[in-house]
Amino acid sequence: MGPPAGTPATETRHRVAFFETDAMRIVHHANYVRWFELARVEWMDEHHVPYQRYVEDGLNFATTRIEVDYKAPARFDDRVRIVAWLASMGGASLVMDYAVHREEQLLVTGRTEHACVDDSGRVRRIPAERRAGLRALLPPA
Secondary structure (H helix, E strand, O other), rough: OOOOOOOOOOEEEEEEEEEOOOOOOOOOOOOHHHHHHHHHHHHHHHOOHHHHHHHOOEEEEEEEEEEEEEEOHHHHHHHHEEEEEEEEEOEEEEEEEEEEEEEEEEEEEEEEEEEEEEOOOEEEOOOOHHHHHHHHHOOOO
C-alpha cells in the first residue's frame, strides 16, 4: 500500500532503536504513532509549509483520531520507511495516510485526523492561501 499515483508523498527513514521495543522484542505499538508524527511534519516541510510557520502564526494541528492497522512487526535494528501523504482536507481539518515498510514488506498502515486549532485550543479554519496550497497536494480525483 502507498499513496495513489501522482500524490505527493514523503518517505522518512528510521532505524529502530532498542528502547522502541517491548518485552516481546518487537516495536511497541505506540511508537508507530510517533513515527506518523515525524513523517507528517516532514511531509509538511517538504510539500507544503514548515509546521513551525503554523506555530509562529498561533496555529497547530491537534490530533483528533488515529487508526493503526498492524500487519507484521518491526524489530530492533530494522530499517523502516514511513511514507506519508495527504488523504483529504476540510476547511479546518487534515487527514493523513501512512504506510510503514521494511524493505518491500508492508508492516503497518495508518491514518491520522487533525483539527486546525489556535493557541487556546479553539478550532480555526486553515488560512485560505494555505488551504489552496494543501488542496493542490490532494490525491488526483
